[in-house]
Amino acid sequence: MPPALSDLQQRSLSHVWHPCTQMQRAWQLPPLPIVRGQGPWLYDEQGRRYFDAISSWWVNLFGHADARINAAIKDQLDTLPHVMLAGCTHEPAVQLAERLSARTAGVLDHCFFASDGASAVEIALKMSFHHWRNLGRPAKQDFVCLRQGYHGETLGALAVTDVQVFRDAYDPLLMRAHQVMSPDARQALPGESAADVAQRAAAELEALLAEQHERIAALILEPLVQGASGMAMHDPAYLRAARELCDRYQVHLIADEIAVGCGRTGTFFAFEQAALPDQTPIWPDLLCLSKGISGGYLPLSLVLSRNAIYEAFLDDEVARGFLHSHSYTGNALACRAALAVLDRFDQDHVLETNREQAAQLTAALAPLAADPRIEHFRQRGMIWAFDVREPLAGARFAERFHLAGRARELLIRPIGRTVYLLPPYVLDPALSAWLAEQLRATLDATLSENTDDADRAPEPATA
Structure with a gap:
């Protein structure tokens, strides 16, 4: 027997289309x-x-x-809830960009704001392709992703996602991406360590880049943990190998830290755990962040980029600029919530x-x-x-x-x-x-x- 529904449940099932839900089944398992x-x-x-x-x-x-995030949002609400970021600017967006760049020691020194994780991935993919196009290399329009990877459910993000339940229905609409072996440590053969699995996966990536790098714009991956495919964890050695290979073959490295950023893996950015043996940090070319950055309060995502990518868009010709936007880009309330999250990290260790x-x-x-x-x-x-x-x-x-x-x-x-x-x-x-x-x-x-x-x-x- 289906459970008796409360008024709220009944109204929700009558009018709300819930995400990742077979709505026919939802009447037996109501929200x-x-x-x-x-x-x-x-x-x-x-x-x-x-x-x-x-x-x-x-x-x-x-x-x-959370009392401190609540207070920050209430304070911002009394001054500036929102203003468009095209032609205007405001303190919360500027300060958030500055503070996140500082966490990469200035390596990723420009911040582009969006609203959700899939949007951030779309932006990173477009930035990579457009960067190469502006440099006179339009053939670099392919992307590489890992098997078992998940990067969101908009069409560009879904094209570099390998979770079949999400992508199968929409496969005819998607661009083709190259898939390479995941470094998932559960694939270890007898006697292999997680680092050995990472090395095998890196060898497959190297073979692809050696053959196809003239057409490949970027490699996108989830550092350390592939989330939506089942929390597949891998050794940081894979990130070091990926960075070296992307440098060698002139391919952008995109880190999707939407789920694994903001301290979730033990460091603020998961990529920090891939430092070289002498502790020299390595960084991706583009880094996507969302989910925890606003503490679970308001939709916010962003892409941090290296200056070399940013500078490729500087030109008198408007069409060479990065023409991507949405109305709530850099929303002041969301940015202020994110600043309160960073305050918690800094003040509470x-x-x-x-x-x-x-x-x-x-x-x-x-x-x-x-x-x-x-x-x-x-x-x-x-x-x-x-x-x-x-x-x-x-x-x-x-x-x-x-x-x-x-x-x-x-x-x-x-x-x-x-x-x-x-x-x-x-x-x-x-x-x-x-x-x-x-x-x-x-x-x-x-x-x-x-x-x-x-x-x-x-x-x-x-x-």
């Missing part, structure tokens, strides 16, 4: 009606609470209704605190990591994932796990048979122990023969 959030918790109409174990699609870094939180939760998850029902337990910074062994996962595993989690105050959405955690940066030892306990109980309920417990509605919160 959770959330009325407020506080810290890591979300609350429904009945007062039940749910720990936001995935940071609301990986955006909510410091929990819901977030990266150091995250290392402590990561160690606490990893220790709490140790018994689960040894569970014979799972494989490939992995962790990078504030990201944890494991795969439930086949055929234990069975049909509709992700949906059943999601429901079992809700019964235990967890909001969690597996990707296929991959269960992952990207919690907000607010863990303490007690919360880590509770989270590990509930995750284990959720797995037990999902894999048990009796699924009644998985489908049972959660009890109201007691705290």
Whole structure:
């Protein structure tokens, strides 16, 4: 029997087209009606609470209704909510661009603003092609992406995405991109390390660039963690190899840090972990950022570029400029929220605190990591994932796990048979122990023969 719907659920299903949702199925599994959030918790109409174990699609870094981000947005609201960035400028956009450039030691010294991750990827692809065109090399119009990679669902971003459920229906509309081996460490052959897998993947990339570099504009990749395909993690050695190969063959390197940036992997930018042995940092040519940069408050994305790319667009001819825009580019409220996020990193030593939180939760998850029902337990910074062994996962595993989690105050959405955690940066030892306990109980309920417990509605919160 489908569950009885609240008024909010009924109205939502009648008028809202929800993302990544088969709406026919949504009537049997209706959207959770959330009325407020506080810290890591979300609350429904009945007062039940749910720990936001995935940071609301990986955006909510410091929990819901963070007092300092709230205050920054309220202050900005009283002065300048928005002004177009074409022909005008404002302090929050300028300061955000300056502070992000400083985090790359000025290597990526220009910032182009957008609204969402897929838009940032579109911008980076267009910048790369247009840069080469302005330099008199229009043949460089191909792109290289990794197998299992995900970069968004607009047409350009989807063309460099290898998650079939997203791209299959639209494949006839897409440009063709070259796909090369993912450095996913789970592909290790007997006796191989993660670095060995990275080396094998880099060799395939080298073979392609050696043959096709005259036509290739850029390589795009997700540094360290390929998110939407199942939290596939790889060794930083691949990033070092990719940087060297792109330099050798004159190909741009685009880092999609939309999901992995803002401290999620243990450094503010994931690419920082690919420094050379002498600690010399290496950087991409274009870096896309979104999700956590505004703390889960307002849509914001951006592309950081090297000066050499920016300068190729400087000309008296308008058509040689980068003619990409949307009305809310560099929205002042969103930029002010992002500045408050950077303030939290600088004032609260977030990266150091995250290392402590990561160690606490990893220790709490140790018994689960040894569970014979799972494989490939992995962790990078504030990201944890494991795969439930086949055929234990069975049909509709992700949906059943999601429901079992809700019964235990967890909001969690597996990707296929991959269960992952990207919690907000607010863990303490007690919360880590509770989270590990509930995750284990959720797995037990999902894999048990009796699924009644998985489908049972959660009890109201007691705290």
